[in-house]
Each structure stands twice: as structure tokens, then as C-alpha cells.
Amino acid sequence: MNNRITVKENNLPIYEIWIEDSYEQLVSIFEPFHMKEYKICIVTDSNVEKFYLQEVKKLLQGVAGKVVHYTMPAGEESKNLNTVQRLYEFLIKEHFDRKDMLIALGGGVVGDLTGYTAATFLRGIRFVQMPTSLLAMVDSSVGGKTGVDFLEYKNMIGAFHQPKAVYINLSVLNTLTKEHYFNGLGEVVKYGMIQSLEFYHWLINHVETLQQKEPSALREIVYKSCTFKQEIVEEDPHELNIRAYLNFGHTLGHAIEKWSKFSILHGECVALGMIAATYLSVKRGFIEEKELDILKDLLDQLQLPIQLNEISKDEVVLATKNDKKMDAGTIQFVLLKQIGEAVLDRSVTEQDMIEALEYLMR
Numbered sequence: 183m184n185n186r187i188t189v190k191e192n193n194l195p196i197y198e199i200w201i202e203d204s205y206e207q208l209v210s211i212f213e214p215f216h217m218k219e220y221k222i223c224i225v226t227d228s229n230v231e232k233f234y235l236q237e238v239k240k241l242l243q244g245v246a247g248k249v250v251h252y253t254m255p256a257g258e259e260s261k262n263l264n265t266v267q268r269l270y271e272f273l274i275k276e277h278f279d280r281k282d283m284l285i286a287l288g289g290g291v292v293g294d295l296t297g298y299t300a301a302t303f304l305r306g307i308r309f310v311q312m313p314t315s316l317l318a319m320v321d322s323s324v325g326g327k328t329g330v331d332f333l334e335y336k337n338m339i340g341a342f343h344q345p346k347a348v349y350i351n352l353s354v355l356n357t358l359t360k361e362h363y364f365n366g367l368g369e370v371v372k373y374g375m376i377q378s379l380e381f382y383h384w385l386i387n388h389v390e391t392l393q394q395k396e397p398s399a400l401r402e403i404v405y406k407s408c409t410f411k412q413e414i415v416e417e418d419p420h421e422l423n424i425r426a427y428l429n430f431g432h433t434l435g436h437a438i439e440k441w442s443k444f445s446i447l448h449g450e451c452v453a454l455g456m457i458a459a460t461y462l463s464v465k466r467g468f469i470e471e472k473e474l475d476i477l478k479d480l481l482d483q484l485q486l487p488i489q490l491n492e493i494s495k496d497e498v499v500l501a502t503k504n505d506k507k508m509d510a511g512t513i514q515f516v517l518l519k520q521i522g523e524a525v526l527d528r529s530v531t532e533q534d535m536i537e538a539l540e541y542l543m544r
């Protein structure tokens with residue numbers, strides 16, 4: 183299978199996604215960037231540091247004039263402006279200039295925060311994504327959405343800033359916890375639902391190999407997911423229209439994530455949000471009710487949550503009022519026209535959302 187995907191903007195190639203089984207090729211991705219005179223700061227978190235920082239730092243020492251690193255505490259709680267400020271302070275102390283580069287070595291939290299820092303420091307410096315969680319490999323490292331949470335609202339402060347490259351080493355998934363592995367599968371299922379019935383069926387037919395983290399299945403889902411995302415972001419890089427489909431399950435998902443104070447993981451909240459959005463798609467008469475059971479069965483087998491025991495419906499609905507797809511006071515909700523085809527719908531009301539949350543509590 184092909185292990186390289188080129189992402190274009192206005193038909194011009196802007197970066198490559200490398201899908202490898204080790205860090206053997208890492209040095210070669212830096213050839214076009216002429217880093218010998220410049221500095222690199224590897225940004226990572228307290229878990230990933232223990233496993234991969236030494237190896238990556240050693241390799242990059244042969245690439246750049248100087249390599250330093252910055253480690254943040256692991257977890258969504260770090261994804262805020264306080265951490266960004268500490269990273270700015272570190273970069274200033276290390277005299278980083280506009281040609282220097284950040285490397286995001288970690289999951290989606292490290293990727294989003296490093297990307298946002300790169301977008302804003304000195305009005306924008308270069309950065310490379312080295313995703314280490316499944317979620318970051320299949321979604322957050324591609325497409326240039328960067329940002330941090332604010333007042334626990336998800337990704338409220340951010341910028342579009344494209345990486346110079348995305349380097350995926352699939353073997354690092356060996357050290358990822360089961361919980362975070364299955365969490366990443368939430369976003370993988372999303373691609374099937376919004377973009378490809380064929381891929382959705384493939385997932386249903388490969389549940390066991392996915393449960394067992396079988397290497398060829400992992401390669402397949404990472405390659406396919408990156409390709410699905412590349413196709414959408416090339417067509418609509420700044421989410422003026424169809425990129426919003428990638429937000430399927432996120433309007434209520436993000437609101438549940440905020441309500442849970444991040445105790446429910448992003449991919450898990452997306453799973454719940456996808457069930458809610460599918461429920462509303464059934465209610466609109468777009469898809470058959472049996473699709474809800476098929477989806478819930480798939481998510482359940484992938485160890486993702488399919489119901490909520492307690493929730494403050496009002497708090498969750500209130501949080502959706504700050505959804506980034508709000509337009510003149512109405513939410514553009516992502517629904518399904520059919521499995522494999524998303525549609526934007528402006529007619530979802532607060533009462534609809536409450537009903538969908540009640541469905542999750544049954």
C-alpha cells in the first residue's frame with residue numbers, strides 16, 4: 183500500500199503525510215527545510231517524553247543547528263493559553279527566530295497546542311506534526327486546524343496553520359493505552375459515516391482485527407482516514423462549507439466534553455455525538471432506524487460509549503450556543519442524508535437536541 187499522501191492547496195502541494203513503521207525515514211523529511219543553521223524545539227507531553235523523546239531528539243540533532251525540547255503535562259487540561267504562554271517564554275529564552283521550527287511529538291493535545299503556538303509566535307513559524315496517538319494520526323495532525331480550549335470551551339482560540347510535514351510512525355501505537363486507542367477509533371468511524379459507506383462496511387467487517395490492533399488493519403485505517411481528510415481539506419481548507427462535515431458528532435460531542443470537564447475523552451464524546459446526530463437524521467426521515475442500532479453495535483464493539491447515565495441537558499445545550507458552526511444565531515448541524523453522506527441542516531432546535539440527549543440516556 184502507498185505510504186505517502188500529498189496535501190495540496192490551490193492545486194499546489196503544500197506538505198506530505200508519511201506513514202512509516204519506524205523513525206528510520208525521519209531525517210529525510212527535513213531535507214527540503216535546510217535546517218542546519220536553524221533551531222528545532224520538540225514539544226511533547228509527560229507520557230510521550232518517556233517513550234520517544236530521546237530517540238527523536240538524537241535523530242534531529244543530525245538535522246538542525248540546535249535541538250531543544252519543551253514538555254507539558256499530559257492531558258486535555260494542558261490545552262490552554264497558560265501552556266501556550268509558558269511555551270512562548272521558553273522559545274524567547276532560547277532565542278527562537280522566524281526560521282526556526284517546532285515539532286509536535288504527541289497526541290492531538292500536543293499537536294493542536296504546538297500548531298497554535300507556531301501560528302502565532304513571531305506571526306507564524308514552521309512546524310511539523312509527529313502524531314503519536316491514533317486520534318492524532320487519523321485526524322488532528324492533518325488539515326492545519328490548531329488551537330486551545332478557553333473556559334473549557336473546546337478549541338475556542340485557534341488559527342489555521344498548515345504543518346510543513348506529517349510523520350507517522352505506526353509502531354508507536356504499541357505503547358498507547360487501550361482507552362486512547364479505542365478513543366481514536368471514534369474519529370475513524372466518523373469518516374465512514376460522512377464520506378464512505380464502503381469504508382463503514384469495512385470497519386463493521388474488521389471489528390475483530392481492530393479490537394486486536396492488527397498491524398495491517400491499523401495501516402489501513404490510518405491511510406484511509408488521512409486520505410478522506412486530505413480530500414475534504416483540499417476542497418475547503420478554511421471550513422467555509424464542506425469541511426464542516428468533519429464536525430459530525432462534534433456539536434453535542436464538544437458540549438458533552440465541556441460538561442464532563444474533560445473526564446470523557448474527545449473520541450468518546452464524538453461517539454456519543456454521532457449517535458445523537460444519527461438519531462436526529464432518523465427523526466428527519468433521512469435514514470432508517472435500523473442504522474442507529476448498527477452504529478451503536480459498531481461503537482460498542484470498539485469499546486466506545488453508547489449511552490450516558492447522567493447529564494445536565496440544559497448545560498450541554500447551552501454550551502452548543504458557542505459552537506463554531508453558529509451562523510447568525512442558528513447552528514449548522516451536521517446530519518446524515520444517508521450513511522456515507524453528510525448534510526448541513528439549520529433546522530435543529532434546542533428541543534431536538536434535548537430529545538437526542540434523552541435518547542442517549544435511555
Ligand SMILES: NC(=O)c1ccc[n+]([C@@H]2O[C@H](COP(=O)([O-])OP(=O)(O)OC[C@H]3O[C@@H](n4cnc5c(N)ncnc54)[C@H](O)[C@@H]3O)[C@@H](O)[C@H]2O)c1
Nearest residue numbers: 229256257289290291314315317321322327354357358448
Ligand atoms: N486539530 C484537529 O483537527 C483535531 C481533530 C481531532 C481532535 N483534535 C483534538 O485532539 C485532542 C485529543 O487528542 P488525543 O486523543 O491524541 O489526546 P492526547 O494528546 O491527550 O493523547 C492521549 C493520551 O495518550 C498519550 N500518548 C500519546 N501518544 C502515545 C504513545 N504513542 N504511547 C503512549 N502514550 C501516548 C498522551 O500522553 C495522552 O495521555 C483533543 O483536544 C481534540 O480536540 C483536534
Ligand SMILES: O=C(O)C(=O)C[C@@H](O)[C@H](O)[C@H](O)COP(=O)(O)O
Nearest residue numbers: 321325327337369425428429432506
Ligand atoms: O479538521 C476538522 O475540520 C475537524 O473538524 C476535525 C475534528 O475532528 C476536530 O475535533 C476539530 O477540532 C473540531 O472542530 P473545531 O472547529 O470545533 O475545533
Ligand SMILES: [Zn+2]
Nearest residue numbers: 369432448452
Ligand atoms: Zn474531533
